[in-house]
Amino acid sequence: MQTNTFKLFVFFTILLTFAGINQANAQSKDDKFIVVLDAGHGGHDPGKHAKSGLKEKDIALKVVLGIGAILDKQPDIKVVYTRKTDVFVNLYKRGKIANDNNADLFVSVHCNAHNTQAYGSETYVLGLHRNNTNFEVAKAENEVIFLEENYEENYAGFDPKSPESFIGLSFMQEEYLDQSIKLATNIQDNFTNKLKRKNRGVKQAGFIVLHQTVMPSVLIETGFVTNTEEGKYLNSKKGQNELSTSIANAILDYKKEVDRNVGNHLEIPIETKVITQKNTITNVVFKVQLAASSKSLEPKSYNFKGLNDISREKVGNLYKYYYGYTSDYNEAQQLQIQAVNKGYKTAFITAFKEGKQIKLSDALKSKSN
Numbered sequence: 214m215q216t217n218t219f220k221l222f223v224f225f226t227i228l229l230t231f232a233g234i235n236q237a238n239a240q241s242k243d244d245k246f247i248v249v250l251d252a253g254h255g256g257h258d259p260g261k262h263a264k265s266g267l268k269e270k271d272i273a274l275k276v277v278l279g280i281g282a283i284l285d286k287q288p289d290i291k292v293v294y295t296r297k298t299d300v301f302v303n304l305y306k307r308g309k310i311a312n313d314n315n316a317d318l319f320v321s322v323h324c325n326a327h328n329t330q331a332y333g334s335e336t337y338v339l340g341l342h343r344n345n346t347n348f349e350v351a352k353a354e355n356e357v358i359f360l361e362e363n364y365e366e367n368y369a370g371f372d373p374k375s376p377e378s379f380i381g382l383s384f385m386q387e388e389y390l391d392q393s394i395k396l397a398t399n400i401q402d403n404f405t406n407k408l409k410r411k412n413r414g415v416k417q418a419g420f421i422v423l424h425q426t427v428m429p430s431v432l433i434e435t436g437f438v439t440n441t442e443e444g445k446y447l448n449s450k451k452g453q454n455e456l457s458t459s460i461a462n463a464i465l466d467y468k469k470e471v472d473r474n475v476g477n478h479l480e481i482p483i484e485t486k487v488i489t490q491k492n493t494i495t496n497v498v499f500k501v502q503l504a505a506s507s508k509s510l511e512p513k514s515y516n517f518k519g520l521n522d523i524s525r526e527k528v529g530n531l532y533k534y535y536y537g538y539t540s541d542y543n544e545a546q547q548l549q550i551q552a553v554n555k556g557y558k559t560a561f562i563t564a565f566k567e568g569k570q571i572k573l574s575d576a577l578k579s580k581s582n
Contacts, residue, residue: 245291246468248284249311251321252277252294253432256301261326267438269324270299272447276435277322279457284464308425317471317508318396318464319430321423324447325437332440333411334404337432338393339423392429392507395470399463400433407462408455410436433460471508492543497576498565499545500524500535503557507531518555535563542577 252274254260260269274296281292293314295307311319325331397415405412413434423430435456436443446452503517509532510516512523517534524535536557537548545562552560564576 245289246318246472247291247293247314247316248318248320248464249293249295249314249316250277250281251307251311251319252296253321253323254301255296255299258301261324261438263326263438263444265444267444267448269326269438272324272435272438272453273322274299275453276456276460279453280320280322280461280464283458283461287465290468305425308423311426311428311430316426316428318467319423319426319428320396320460320464321420321430321432322460323432323434325434326439327437328439330440332437332443333413334401334436335413335416335434336397336400337416337418337420337423337434338390338397339417339420339430389427389429392509393431395507396429396463396467397431399466400431400460403459403463404456408459467507471506491541493541494576494579495540496566497540497571497579499537499539499542499548499576500563500565501537501545501548501552501560502533502563503536503552503560504534505531506534510534518557520552520555536560 252270254270254273256270258270260273262268277294278297281294284290284292293310293316295310296302307321308319325335394415401412401415404410420432423432436447438444438447447456503520503523505528509527510525512525512534514521514523517523517536520536522537524538526533526535536552537545539545539548542562549560549562562573564571564573566576
């Protein structure tokens with residue numbers, strides 16, 4: 214019976230996620246970078262709380278509104294909130310908001326709690342818990358589903374108290390894992406280096422709210438409301454402003470990397486010199502590199518200013534995007550000129566031999582007419 218229930222849950226989650234993908238893809242996405250900000254808990258769900266009266270839902274909302282206020286000043290960023298007031302929003306609806314808006318990032322803000330004076334911040338990406346501590350954190354956040362109406366129907370047999378229920382959660386987020394880790398690392402680095410907060414690390418765990426999204430997603434535990442000093446910091450205007458600024462800057466740094474050579478560019482026309490003579494080099498292929506980005510884009514002309522013959526290759530944590538494919542070096546130079554005139558002012562020629570990139574100088578040394 215448990216096996217059948219688990220299979221039903223996995224089937225349901227995959228079906229729900231693909232439905233979100235299809236709906237998101239069906240919508241027309243504007244040119245702005247869309248960030249969905251999610252303040253954890255809300256309404257009749259206070260989240261973590263301390264004897265002093267601190268409530269996670271209140272701190273998370275103030276921090277999220279602060280992040281949004283900073284990002285809203287950027288003309289190329291659109292901010293969407295899962296909640297802007299003290300209301301309860303179902304976990305599956307939070308992910309749906311992100312999917313429906315075809316978001317580029319989903320950032321969920323929370324606070325932690327413990328029966329000791331534990332302190333520090335940690336940022337999670339979706340995955341299987343590597344230890345019992347991560348499981349307990351995810352379990353506590355996921356138990357919010359018990360406050361939702363029809364949770365058995367909406368989550369198809371998922372049990373936050375059962376480790377086995379988490380096995381299927383990381384399946385659909387795998388393609389965004391590297392990007393999620395990059396953002397999470399930016400956030401933790403800012404907390405540690407700029408705010409001098411204790412770094413509890415970037416971690417993986419099975420958070421339902423992250424599973425529902427189809428884009429890079431992170432869940433931030435900003436600190437412990439149960440720690441006497443940290444609780445005061447989290448509840449202070451100074452602390453909330455610092456956290457909001459730190460997280461917003463991490464998002465902006467992430468976007469800069471994503472946008473490196475991808476997106477809007479100034480048109481810089483250069484003189485096009487038509488070359489009719491061939492300069493073919495045997496067993497070598499030339500491509501023009503347009504971009505290197507942590508963002509995975511479809512190699513289609515609409516993503517690259519109308520340029521056709523785009524290819525994509527993943528190298529480490531980055532995706533490299535190339536224009537053209539030719540053994541004629543003179544033709545490659547013409548392709549480079551076309552790319553520059555389209556706005557890719559840093560485009561350059563790369564050479565490959567037997568599928569492996571080689572130095573351009575080495576390729577030209579071996580030329581044969």
